[in-house]
Amino acid sequence: MSTNQSNWIVETGQAWKLYVAVAGFTGALLCFTFGIFSLVTGGERFLALVSCGLFLGCATFLWFTAVLRCSHCANKLVWTMVSTRPHSSWVVDLAALESCPACGGRLDRVA
Ligand SMILES: [Zn+2]
Numbered sequence: 001m002s003t004n005q006s007n008w009i010v011e012t013g014q015a016w017k018l019y020v021a022v023a024g025f026t027g028a029l030l031c032f033t034f035g036i037f038s039l040v041t042g043g044e045r046f047l048a049l050v051s052c053g054l055f056l057g058c059a060t061f062l063w064f065t066a067v068l069r070c071s072h073c074a075n076k077l078v079w080t081m082v083s084t085r086p087h088s089s090w091v092v093d094l095a096a097l098e099s100c101p102a103c104g105g106r107l108d109r110v111a
Pocket of ligand 1: 074105
């Protein structure tokens with residue numbers, strides 16, 4: 001009935017993980033932004049804000065890497081894409097995946 005081209009992340013009900021990751025990275029970016037702004041006003045909180053952003057960014061990335069896996073072979077897809085694709089396009093390539101780069105299983109079907 002519907003020929004909607006939704007990607008496998010949405011198809012398998014994992015879109016919320018993407019939203020949480022985006023929220024986490026946005027929060028990290030906000031910390032950096034406020035950190036840089038705080039430099040203008042004396043820089044008292046610069047270190048705290050930047051380390052907070054760094055921690056949030058790393059934690060979000062590690063979590064995202066750990067939760068988004070192939071349902072067939074449990075391959076860490078985020079990590080595979082980050083380490084094999086250019087930094088500018090791995091997110092797009094990840095969302096556009098049809099089968100697992102490690103085992104070839106269809107990603108839109110749960111094993
Ligand atoms: Zn796989």
